Amino acid sequence: MHIVLASASPRRRELMEMLGAPALRIVPAKGEERPPEGVGPEELVKALSAAKAREIAALSEKDDVIIGADTIVWHRGRVYGKPRSREEAIAMLEALSGETHEVYTGVTVIRGEAELCEAERSLVHFRELSRREIEAYVDSGEPMDKAGAYGAQGKAALFVRGIEGDFFNVMGLPLCRLGTMLRKQGVELL
Amino acid sequence: MHIVLASASPRRRELMEMLGAPALRIVPAKGEERPPEGVGPEELVKALSAAKAREIAALSEKDDVIIGADTIVWHRGRVYGKPRSREEAIAMLEALSGETHEVYTGVTVIRGEAELCEAERSLVHFRELSRREIEAYVDSGEPMDKAGAYGAQGKAALFVRGIEGDFFNVMGLPLCRLGTMLRKQGVELL
Numbered sequence: 001m002h003i004v005l006a007s008a009s010p011r012r013r014e015l016m017e018m019l020g021a022p023a024l025r026i027v028p029a030k031g032e033e034r035p036p037e038g039v040g041p042e043e044l045v046k047a048l049s050a051a052k053a054r055e056i057a058a059l060s061e062k063d064d065v066i067i068g069a070d071t072i073v074w075h076r077g078r079v080y081g082k083p084r085s086r087e088e089a090i091a092m093l094e095a096l097s098g099e100t101h102e103v104y105t106g107v108t109v110i111r112g113e114a115e116l117c118e119a120e121r122s123l124v125h126f127r128e129l130s131r132r133e134i135e136a137y138v139d140s141g142e143p144m145d146k147a148g149a150y151g152a153q154g155k156a157a158l159f160v161r162g163i164e165g166d167f168f169n170v171m172g173l174p175l176c177r178l179g180t181m182l183r184k185q186g187v188e189l190l
Numbered sequence: 191m192h193i194v195l196a197s198a199s200p201r202r203r204e205l206m207e208m209l210g211a212p213a214l215r216i217v218p219a220k221g222e223e224r225p226p227e228g229v230g231p232e233e234l235v236k237a238l239s240a241a242k243a244r245e246i247a248a249l250s251e252k253d254d255v256i257i258g259a260d261t262i263v264w265h266r267g268r269v270y271g272k273p274r275s276r277e278e279a280i281a282m283l284e285a286l287s288g289e290t291h292e293v294y295t296g297v298t299v300i301r302g303e304a305e306l307c308e309a310e311r312s313l314v315h316f317r318e319l320s321r322r323e324i325e326a327y328v329d330s331g332e333p334m335d336k337a338g339a340y341g342a343q344g345k346a347a348l349f350v351r352g353i354e355g356d357f358f359n360v361m362g363l364p365l366c367r368l369g370t371m372l373r374k375q376g377v378e379l380l
Binding site: 015019020056122127133136137140152153154155156157158159160161162163164165166167174175179180189190 | 205208209210240290304312319323327330342343344345347348349350351353354355356357358365366369370379
């Protein structure tokens with residue numbers, strides 16, 4: 001039996017290693033599924049995480065446990081994905097400055113025929129940011145591969161007054177919920 | 191000018207390095223000050239952080255910036271420090287299981303004559319833990335050098351349903367508040 005993480009995210013990999021997950025394999029899904037339209041953030045991340053997990057489950061051994069995950073930043077009714085340019089990163093951070101946004105991660109855990117699919121929501125409170133700070137942060141290179149253009153586990157820690165919910169959800173993998181889902185699939189991490 | 195962290199905590203050191211703090215020096219305070227009696231958790235951690243910062247400020251260059259910090263877990267009117275035995279670690283985790291506790295960190299930043307001293311509070315929600323999980327966690331060795339017998343940035347991530355406040359405060363250093371204090375003392379981290 002392997003635990004197979006169907007994600008290319010280095011942060012998710014680090015978190016699974018931090019938990020000491022045994023027999024961990026990383027097999028990133030291509031994730032070419034088109035996102036469902038006209039659904040809320042919870043349904044969206046659940047659908048995208050399930051598509052990733054199913055893609056890799058089809059290539060895996062019968063007893064493997066496959067984990068798919070998808071994270072979005074949600075603010076004023078809009079999805080904030082990874083910024084496509086320096087300008088877009090600056091615009092995202094200006095929109096988040098001084099406000100509270102939501103982070104949703106969908107998690108799907110598949111073992112054989114059993115598929116569990118859930119979503120976790122956290123609130124993130126940003127303090128007011130100056131234009132100078134935003135530009136210095138974007139120029140550090142940290143935002144470009146991250147939904148919402150920030151990494152709460154990096155220098156953007158200086159921007160986050162506080163959160164409500166699971167911090168690791170903001171990093172991309174809600175560990176407490178994932179632990180419970182894995183236990184239901186027969187895997188104990190402790 | 192150096193930024194001098196007056197703490198032996200490897201977690202605080204990692205957090206300062208994560209922020210890319212320039213010219214960082216680690217000079218742990220002995221912290222032999224007796225804690226004040228009959229005060230609440232905020233006053234307690236502020237006093238202990240100030241004692242550490244002043245101890246190291248007395249040994250430092252005039253232009254250095256000294257950071258002292260002290261973190262406690264507070265639950266039902268009691269301070270939870272580092273466990274002194276396996277049994278005490280188990281008892282602490284049993285007390286925290288299924289409940290919400292508080293984490294307070296006092297931070298003191300000294301530069302020359304200017305001393306800033308503040309405290310940050312976070313709430314931590316634990317899920318219900320089984321005796322087996324608690325023993326497995328304690329036997330992992332993770333709890334023994336940590337206030338409250340857990341590390342939120344380790345395997346105890348599986349225990350924490352969610353928090354309210356600054357996650358890094360729970361790790362021992364409230365980074366957003368510290369960044370603002372450092373700015374007031376003339377140090378920009380971004």
